[in-house]
Amino acid sequence: MKRELLRFTDVSVRNENQEQMHQINLMFREGECHLLWSEDGTGRMLAGLFKNGGRILHGMIHIQGREQKECSREVFRREKIFCVDVRIDLMESLSLAENMFLLRPNSMKKVWFNKKATRVRTKELLSHYGLEMDAGQSVDSLSEADKVLLSLVRLADQHAKMLVVHNLSFVCNRQKMAQLLYVLKKIKEKGTALLIYDRHPEFFLDLADDIVLVKGGTIVKKYCDRKQFEQHREKYEKTIKEERQCSAVRETESSASYCFRWTDRFGNQNNFTVFPGEILYLYAESREEQQRLYRDLLEGNRFEILLTNDTRTAVCRKVQKLMKYRIGFWGADQIEKELFHNLSIRENILMPSMQRISRYGFYRNSEKFIFSSRDLMEGLDEIESTGGFTDENTFKILCYRWKLFHPRVLIIHNILSRSDQKMKEWLSGQFLEMAARGTALILLEVSEETALELADRVI
Amino acid sequence: MKKKLLSLLLATAMTAAVLTGCGASNESSQAQEPAENQETEAEEPATEEEDSANAESASSEGTKIGFLAPTLQTEFFISIDDGLKKECADRGWEYVSVSFDNDSAKAVTNIENMVTGECDIIIAMVSDSSCDAALAAAQAEGVKIMECGVQTEVYDVCLNTDQYAVGVAIGDMASEWMNNQLGGAGKVVVYTTFQNQDMQNRGQGIQDAIKEKSPDAEILEVVDIGKDVVGSGTSTTENMLQKYPDLNTIVCYGDAAAVESMEAAKAAGVDSENFGIFSCDGTAQALEGIANGDPQKGTIAFAPLAPMMAEYSERLMAGETFTEVITAETITITSENLSEYYTAE
């Protein structure tokens, strides 16, 4: 009989972004793996609960039979329930082995640090989990996927009771994905419970004991039979495709073009051209490949963008001058940082467009007029009524910001990849609208089916 | 890795060369002595005057003077520094100056580094005997020590002033003005410092002279203005003027604080004719204040110290020894004799 580790009984909980989940009934036993399948933000919310905590509004949470009054990160950590996402920080001043054994609550009575023993033990651990890394190497050369794998091994070695895995496929190519699955399998065999949330849950189907369908802030159904789940999934995706209609007619009658040229690290000249109203997808199979492309494109040598129309050609050679030429970039590593939390929602939307509205900063008069146009920002009322910069609102506010700015070219970096299905659908509609108005969109996404369907051209 | 190893090896080699160079410098100084002896032997038949002149010029050739001051930010010490620079330039000597900012540890380090820098004479204006060990080590290396301002146990010549007498002179000056201008009814604040015994003596001299020569005057407060920190005179005077509205006389131990007090008093709108500030050092700013009819009414100047220091340095290099402390003269400067010592630009 497997031991119960964590139980949610009729729990209603609100997270830091005021998003609420209700009537959650879940039980986690040792060695079991639950896969979250989410059609909206609920899956992310549930997985995020273990990372950021939340406030219990109703119901009970029991960890190893003991009732918990709080649903916070510290409580989960104390009970050895950890959340692993793509953002893994390691200490660059320490070696890999030192990171493995020092990033944990060691006893303060330990004084002498046995380097050799640490390395030997790390080597053993790495070989047990099938990872080919050098125990003495520096961690700043590790890829994000390697850091994730290392973190999983470290937590497993700390005898974690349960691991919540949050969207790890984002940083994995095929090889790393295989390694990740192997590591998770080993961890599961050890008796650690797993809760997996991912944008690509299909990768984890073989590992999962059951699939939990969440929607609208609650658990809708639990599938123990994989076939049933796959039938449901097919039906859902068919519905999505039917709903997405490319209604806007995009005509590229203009003779304008935007040519991107750069020299990559190997000295090869690269270029591509995009036209107004076109959606171009720069396909990358893995995050490493995409990051390389991103760095070469925007941080490489002899980067230039030629903007040509009927009358003249302008050249932009510095990344810092992109906005001057109305070339926008959307998609910082931490998307929350693109918002200004000390400004209001409307000011955040207006931010890059202020100079165009009023050169001398008197934008208030125009503000009412701008926001009265509901065609441009139909969901704004809802955002303002809920208030707060929740995940969903963040995407919407940023999208409205770019819509208002109306750039010539908008480079979209991993926005679709970071979104839930519902948000992807919404964003697709917005991108199509922007393209219809003449904005050229360049999608820099990691292996994203939505992007493939949306794009006019893939290179 | 190889580059780091090379850098480390070079650094070690440098340091080793630096340390073993001690032997080379000792040998070279020893080599010089027989040569000097041979020179003096060859000169025997010459007259005594020629002998002494030759000996003096031979010994003072290539002389290097090191000046150690408590600070080089106040006019008094800057004037000594500039004066010494000029004297050394005239004599063809090398000159270095350092300040120790009232930090004994820095003073000790500076003395050692001046010895390393092959100074022949160190003019040390130390505050106390904390540098005695370093000065003794310098003497052991053949460096002559000239102390000025404070007398400790380690020196070859000491230029000093009876600080109590200086304080009495300042107090006398102030008393005379109070008796003539205010009918003896002076309200006095004394600025002194407890940095060292000499300064304490000066402060005591001021107070004793005022009590004796102006018995009707009232010493409202004796303020420890601390070390020569720029700005302390200003802030202290502002506080005193607020605290004692009928204050009409400030007697300072040094011109640095006096000049700041003068500016503060002027800014407060005091009646310059019936407000007197008296001090010591004879700096140009103080003299200018007296000339302009500002509250600064008098200062005690020392006979220019730099020429005196240079003269005694020469005598030290000639081999003269001094058993008595050399006293520097002082001059009382007020509006009556100002023209002898100050010309407006």
Add this chain to the structure above:
Amino acid sequence: MKKIINIADSYKICFLLLLFLMPAYVSGIPAVRASFFVRQITVMILLTLGVSLELIGGTFDLAFAAQISFSALMAMVCMMNGCPLWLVCIMICVINAALGCLKGVLLVGLLMPSIIFTLALQAILTNFSAGIAPNSGIVLKELQSIYRERMGMGGEILLVLLGIVAAFLFLEFTYYGKYSRMLGENLSLAKESGLKCMQISIIVHLFASLFFSSAAILLMLQTGSSNASLGENYLYRVLTAAFLGNVGPFGGRGKVSGMIAGAVIMVLLIATLTGKGYLNRWETILEGLIILVALWAQRKKK
């Protein structure tokens, strides 16, 4: 540009400064006297080790000079009132340890920026020292003879070697040394990992305070005096030595070899500048420039 950055690597800055000093020695400035060099380098290395350990642990300490003068002054006041030397030495260690604990608590417990609270601490200690003593300075000449007779060059060399070995063992072979690097690099990650950051910070600062205590005792014995300004001028010299030795406030990095190299360079540089007569005008300018260049090189490398 990359070549320039590589050359400006902090470790190589030491090498370049040594090359700069070479002509001075070739042209005739003689070698430092061994005893002077040993005395100066002892104090410099001890202070550099202490400050560097704190820098590695995430504390940018501007108060160490004031701490030294305060503890030495307190010791001198007690000696004037009849306390034996051994007791005042212990007292200096205790005072520095207490101040070290305070720094540890303020850094981790209250998450105060270290540069701010050490600046405040420096102001408090300096003025407290100036205010509480009967005179601004106390001189006890017999301490100088005690120092000469009992300590001497051999004692200084032994002390500095002990300090170097202790610092090396602490950083490379103890958990606390590793933890101090973690604290300096990423305090929030260290907390998240479950480390007892407050205790670790206190221990690191206690260990650093041993070096400050040793330096305070040495300075007190060498000068036979103490005042509110004792050791004040070591502030920028030691920080320059630390940054020169590639110990910076950016990430828990630093090696004992770098600290020693930085200290040696600074001592030789000061000696050369004094001998040439440039110390007064150029010392602080050069120290500031070296700090800026070293920090820029470290940032670029990062």
